Amino acid sequence: MSESLIEVDSLVAEYGRRRILDGVEMRVGAAEIRCIMGGSGSGKSTLLRHLIGLSEPKSGTVRLLGNDLRTLSGGEKRRLMREIGVAFQGGALLSSMSVLDNVMLPLRERGGLDENTMRIMARLKLEVVNLGDFGDLLPAQLSGGMIKRAALARAIVMDPKLLFFDEPSAGLDPVVAAELDDLILKLRDSMGVSIVVVTHELQSAFKIADRISIIDHGKILLTGSVDAVRASDNERVQDLFNRRARHEELSAEEYLERLTSAH
Amino acid sequence: MPNPPSGGYFISFLDRGGRKSVAAINELGYAVALVVESFYWLLLGPFKQQPVRPSSVAERMMEVGLRAAPIVFMLSFAVGVMLAIQGIHTLRVFGAEGQVVLGIAISVTREFGPLITAILVAGRSGAALAARIGTMQVNQEVDALRVMGINPVRYLVSPVLAAMLVMVPVLTAFSIFSALLGGAIFCRLQLDLSYYGFWQQTIIYVAAGDLYQGLFKSVVFAVLIALIGAANGFLVRGGAEGVGAATTRAVVISISAIVLADMVFTYFLNRAGV
Numbered sequence: 001m002s003e004s005l006i007e008v009d010s011l012v013a014e015y016g017r018r019r020i021l022d023g024v025e026m027r028v029g030a031a032e033i034r035c036i037m038g039g040s041g042s043g044k045s046t047l048l049r050h051l052i053g054l055s056e057p058k059s060g061t062v063r064l065l066g067n068d069l070r071t072l073s074g075g076e077k078r079r080l081m082r083e084i085g086v087a088f089q090g091g092a093l094l095s096s097m098s099v100l101d102n103v104m105l106p107l108r109e110r111g112g113l114d115e116n117t118m119r120i121m122a123r124l125k126l127e128v129v130n131l132g133d134f135g136d137l138l139p140a141q142l143s144g145g146m147i148k149r150a151a152l153a154r155a156i157v158m159d160p161k162l163l164f165f166d167e168p169s170a171g172l173d174p175v176v177a178a179e180l181d182d183l184i185l186k187l188r189d190s191m192g193v194s195i196v197v198v199t200h201e202l203q204s205a206f207k208i209a210d211r212i213s214i215i216d217h218g219k220i221l222l223t224g225s226v227d228a229v230r231a232s233d234n235e236r237v238q239d240l241f242n243r244r245a246r247h248e249e250l251s252a253e254e255y256l257e258r259l260t261s262a263h
Numbered sequence: 264m265p266n267p268p269s270g271g272y273f274i275s276f277l278d279r280g281g282r283k284s285v286a287a288i289n290e291l292g293y294a295v296a297l298v299v300e301s302f303y304w305l306l307l308g309p310f311k312q313q314p315v316r317p318s319s320v321a322e323r324m325m326e327v328g329l330r331a332a333p334i335v336f337m338l339s340f341a342v343g344v345m346l347a348i349q350g351i352h353t354l355r356v357f358g359a360e361g362q363v364v365l366g367i368a369i370s371v372t373r374e375f376g377p378l379i380t381a382i383l384v385a386g387r388s389g390a391a392l393a394a395r396i397g398t399m400q401v402n403q404e405v406d407a408l409r410v411m412g413i414n415p416v417r418y419l420v421s422p423v424l425a426a427m428l429v430m431v432p433v434l435t436a437f438s439i440f441s442a443l444l445g446g447a448i449f450c451r452l453q454l455d456l457s458y459y460g461f462w463q464q465t466i467i468y469v470a471a472g473d474l475y476q477g478l479f480k481s482v483v484f485a486v487l488i489a490l491i492g493a494a495n496g497f498l499v500r501g502g503a504e505g506v507g508a509a510t511t512r513a514v515v516i517s518i519s520a521i522v523l524a525d526m527v528f529t530y531f532l533n534r535a536g537v
Contacts, residue, residue: 053410106412
């Protein structure tokens with residue numbers, strides 16, 4: 001594998017006294033698509049928030065493009081953020097702006113470009129995600145799949161080196177989800193961008209991932225190619241892949257303690 | 264979260280009170296930090312290549328100022344009429360109805376103009392700001408701004424603060440004028456006092472200091488409304504219900520803060536002889 005664009009070392013995150021991430025290690029290489037998978041509450045969304053600098057770790061480091069997020073000044077972090085794009089689960093488009101204005105927003109805030117140039121650049125990205133004719137609409141006028149594609153257009157408008165997706169297929173029908181998967185692959189091939197996808201959609205992950213990391217109880221259980229992960233005999237991984245419910249074995253005393261504890 | 268102490272109602276009461284006090288102090292600290300950061304971006308943003316966009320400020324000025332003008336006029340006019348009614352009724356006991364202009368002019372300029380305007384702006388724009396930022400927070404739009412390298416305070420709060428710093432004093436002046444107009448019309452009908460006479464007396468009674476006092480208060484109220492609205496918006500948790508609660512809270516806290524600040528300023532400004 002070539003040099004790592006994302007390096008995570010001994011990452012620990014806590015909410016209050018609850019440990020969410022427990023010593024996570026991860027490397028993502030150039031032009032790699034990495035899927036992070038895990039059940040609900042496994043810590044995958046928290047990991048994503050730390051990767052994109054929205055949360056501060058309790059300990060450990062996250063390096064994006066060689067920059068340790070904890071040591072960057074405000075200005076340095078802003079510049080680094082221009083090198084990454086994030087497509088949030090719900091799109092997170094600004095509801096008061098048209099789709100085109102949403103896509104133009106990062107360009108406008110960076111400054112130095114005239115209105116026409118920004119408009120052309122934004123329209124180009126909308127064409128890439130097949131929304132060329134929908135730039136004048138408000139986000140509320142778009143379908144779920146279109147919102148995700150518009151969010152993707154905004155994420156790639158600055159030609160980032162790293163792209164992050166939070167549950168790109170969530171809430172979409174299988175056909176639209178497959179279209180989005182194709183779009184992710186197309187972006188990697190055409191732009192050479194490294195992509196991290198947090199998802200619990202097995203089919204999507206198997207289709208797009210170069211490597212998959214399985215996270216459980218805040219720890220990376222396993223990282224490997226699609227075939228390697230599918231062949232794993234780890235019980236928790238198999239539970240996830242085979243949609244098996246996990247039953248915790250509690251003693252009578254533990255069960256009573258859980259029922260009677262205040263929180 | 265630590266378990267609550269076991270030890271009866273009193274301990275539990277103290278525990279809850281302590282937690283709420285800590286939360287309130289945290290929020291106050293957050294609001295103060297928000298004030299500092301908002302002014303920082305307003306003043307230093309251009310030097311950091313992160314200016315507050317004049318178009319955003321203009322848009323907010325329209326919303327905070329021009330669109331509020333009709334309701335400010337209506338309520339201020341009504342208050343002017345009510346002050347005239349009460350003033351004439353009270354002063355008639357002493358046969359001094361002619362002095363009603365003094366009461367109207369001073370109270371409107373120093374108190375009612377700034378207060379009515381601030382309460383209206385808090386209910387209108389402060390609530391809207393809390394709801395807007397709260398909804399953006401819930402929909403991850405604030406997170407989206409952060410990952411685009413856009414500071415949310417600069418983008419969302421500083422333009423509103425700038426707009427309020429300009430428009431609340433302007434609306435206050437408009438409110439004072441509207442209330443005086445209401446008083447003048449009622450005095451004309453009731454006492455047969457000419458508009459010119461009302462105006463002349465107003466100019467005689469109202470000193471520049473009275474006007475400055477009203478406008479100075481309005482600037483303080485503008486800062487309070489913008490920051491209480493923004494702080495409540497950013498602190499929203501828990502979806503649509505949280506946004507509703509934050510909006511209500513922003514209005515209640517803003518109006519309480521305005522009235523309390525008004526009392527404090529009135530006390531000190533009057534002691535200082537302004």
